[in-house]
Amino acid sequence: MFDRLEDLLIRFEEIMSELNEPSVVNDQNRFRTLMKEQNDLAPIVEAYKEYKNCKQNIEDSLAMLEEESDEEMRELAKEELNESKDRMAQLEHQLKILLLPKDPNDEKNVIVEIRAGAGGDEAALFAAEIYRMYVRFAERNRWKTEMISVNENGIGGFKEVIFMITGQGAYSKLKYESGVHRVQRVPETESGGRIHTSTITVAIMPEAEEVDVELDMNDCKFDVFRASGNGGQCVNTTDSAVRLTHIPTGIVISCQDEKSQLKNKDKALKVLRSRLYELELAKKHDAEAEARRSQVGTGDRSEKIRTYNFPQGRVTDHRIKLTLHKLDSVLDGDLYEVIDSLIAADQAAKLSNLQEAS
Structure with missing residues (x-):
């Protein structure tokens, strides 16, 4: 590990030197590439430099303990020694x-698909609440959201909603959200006060660029139709809505949120690329057993990952056995404790796998 860290430190210093060269500053593509590499290496280099400082402090403290006879100075040396040892252990783990x-x-934008599952209108209402939860979480992170497609049920719920979240690190934070989300509560339409259980599915897909997916337009069939629902006269009186069918996979995507047929077509293609990219990622994960075991859960949409229990005011993530009694806060977009715990569990699993492999 330390040989690799030394190599990264040398590489970081090389990059810093290159960034000061006029030829690099004038070459914007090269400059951007080096800046990205520098940003990626900076946290590792900073932690490693601090680690080396701690190691030096330990050596200095041990030398002082051997040479120093003054008891007060020896106590100071012991104190610094213990602090440096504790910090060094933390840094090694980091x-x-x-x-x-x-x-x-990890740094990609995401396309989020939420679909009502078992539970009829109650599931659709819950889908709308989970949509708002992710929008609020995006706002807290200063990310942008953009609606792609929505199918409402007429009473404020969503049978299906597809939207994009744009922001640095969006996928790294939200990738653990794919799966079945379950709600337990008394529906407003329930006169007997019985608790009902409903489900929705959430799919988090990294936005796929054209370079990520080879898409043959001959495999794509476009149908246009008149949009329905709210949207104004222009939307409802022109054939602006687009239905895209990908013939090899049978994937069908409908977009009618924009007034322009061209914009709806672009959005449909964006969703298709991300779905195809997700399929490729799933194949890759299935082929790599180690990679699959290192994930928090399988990410399968059929897997129940979380329960939102309204009578008890709790949220439980079943993959890491985490229960929080702050349902209102979570639904208002405060997902940090849940997501940080999932990331920590994922990192711990990956570290364990590396140790087993070595």
């Missing part, structure tokens, strides 16, 4: 995490 293989999709 460096192991920083050196874990990065998910190449």
Whole structure:
């Protein structure tokens, strides 16, 4: 590990030197590439430099204890020695995490699909609440959200909603949200006061660029139709809505949120690319047993990952056995404790797998 850290430190210093060269500053593509590499390496290099300082402090403290006869100075040396040892252990763990293989999709934007499952109108109402939860979480992170497609049920619920979240690190935070989300509560339409259980599915897909997916337009069939629902005269009186069918996979995507047929077509293609990319990622994960075991849960949409229990005011994530009694706060977008716990569990699993492999 330390040989690799030394190599990264040398590389970081090389990059810093290159960034000061006029030829690099004038080459914007090269400059951006080096800046990204520098930003990626900076947290590792900073932690490693601090680790080396701690190591030096320990050596200095031990030397002082051997040479110093003054009891007060010896006590100070012992105190610094213990502090440096504790900090060094923390930094070693931190460096192991920083050196874990990065998910190449972590910095990507995401496309989120939420669909009502079992529970009829109650599931659709819950889907709308979960949509608002993610929008609020995006706002807390200063990310942007953009509606792609929505199918409402007429009473404020969503049978299906597809939207994009744009922001640095969106996928790294939200990738653990894919799966079945379950709600337990008394519906407003329930006169007997009985608790009902409803479900929705959430799919989090990294936004796929054209370079990520080879898409043959001959495999795509476009149908246009008149949009329905709210949207104003322009939307409802022109054939602006688009239905995209991907013939090889049978994937069908409908977009009618925009007034422009061209914009709806672009959005449909964006969703299709991300779905195809997700299929490729799933194949890759299935082929790599180690990679699959290192994930928090399987990410399968059929897996029940979380329960929102209204009578008890609690949220339980079943993958890591985490229960929080702050349902209102979570539904208002305060997902930090849940997501940080999932990330920590994922990192711990990956570290364990690396140790077993070595």
